[in-house]
Amino acid sequence: MSKTLSVAIITRNEGANLGRTLASVSWADEIVVVDSGSTDDTEPIARKAGAKFFDEEWKGFAGQKNSVLAKCSSDWILSLDADEEIGPELAAEIRSILERDTERAVFLLPRRNHFLGRWIKHGGYYPDRKLRLFPRGSCLFDQSVVHETMRQVGKNLLEEKDLRGDILHHCYPTLEDYIEHMNRYSSLGAEQAIAAKKISSGVVAFKMNVLLNPLATFLYNYIFRLGFLDGREGFLLHCYHSTYISWKYAKAWDRARRTSDQ
Numbered sequence: 001m002s003k004t005l006s007v008a009i010i011t012r013n014e015g016a017n018l019g020r021t022l023a024s025v026s027w028a029d030e031i032v033v034v035d036s037g038s039t040d041d042t043e044p045i046a047r048k049a050g051a052k053f054f055d056e057e058w059k060g061f062a063g064q065k066n067s068v069l070a071k072c073s074s075d076w077i078l079s080l081d082a083d084e085e086i087g088p089e090l091a092a093e094i095r096s097i098l099e100r101d102t103e104r105a106v107f108l109l110p111r112r113n114h115f116l117g118r119w120i121k122h123g124g125y126y127p128d129r130k131l132r133l134f135p136r137g138s139c140l141f142d143q144s145v146v147h148e149t150m151r152q153v154g155k156n157l158l159e160e161k162d163l164r165g166d167i168l169h170h171c172y173p174t175l176e177d178y179i180e181h182m183n184r185y186s187s188l189g190a191e192q193a194i195a196a197k198k199i200s201s202g203v204v205a206f207k208m209n210v211l212l213n214p215l216a217t218f219l220y221n222y223i224f225r226l227g228f229l230d231g232r233e234g235f236l237l238h239c240y241h242s243t244y245i246s247w248k249y250a251k252a253w254d255r256a257r258r259t260s261d262q
Contacts, residue, residue: 123227
């Protein structure tokens with residue numbers, strides 16, 4: 001007997017993306033959306049697609065994603081972001097897994113990132129595998145301020161397997177979107193760095209974090225991991241990702257400085 005599948009999605013003002021995402025998983029048994037105060041047409045889009053819709057106060061990325069996982073009732077869960085969609089090959093693979101009702105594993109899904117109108121293929125951005133498909137109750141998100149990671153829970157860990165088909169990530173249609181995103185995430189990353197005590201008031205450590213670390217990241221991803229093969233879009237992606245790293249540590253230093261002055 002085939003197993004059932006729930007799709008878990010969190011949203012906030014994702015009306016521009018959500019219809020595409022929901023259409024790609026319309027074959028799932030259940031779609032659960034946990035929103036956090038959207039003011040656009042996110043809710044009517046979700047309800048029209050038959051999704052179970054909940055509006056909750058923002059609890060952070062990990063808290064919000066764990067909340068939607070807890071509301072899923074199917075045998076298996078597929079966790080998606082609202083700007084992602086499931087490609088046809090991946091959809092067929094997932095259906096095949098559900099038909100094998102003896103399958104006990106968690107699955108890493110390759111993600112293809114669409115940046116400024118170009119699919120990024122190099123520089124460490126592909127296959128960009130993410131643990132997203134798993135039996136219900138076997139996985140949760142780590143409680144991180146940003147860059148939350150899914151992990152298995154319990155003592156009897158399941159085998160991790162790779163799938164071939166892609167998650168299609170429609171992440172940044174404009175450069176303004178990307179820069180705004182990096183600015184917001186660098187602020188969250190600064191909080192995380194302070195909490196983990198990964199900052200230092202020393203001049204050498206400050207320069208390492210704010211200048212040399214971002215420069216080394218750019219050279220590694222753009223040159224040695226062939227990011228330059230992705231053209232101008234690849235250059236901008238790696239340039240501003242390195243800027244994000246610099247901003248993160250500079251903001252952490254600035255916040256620590258202002259706290260110590262109080």
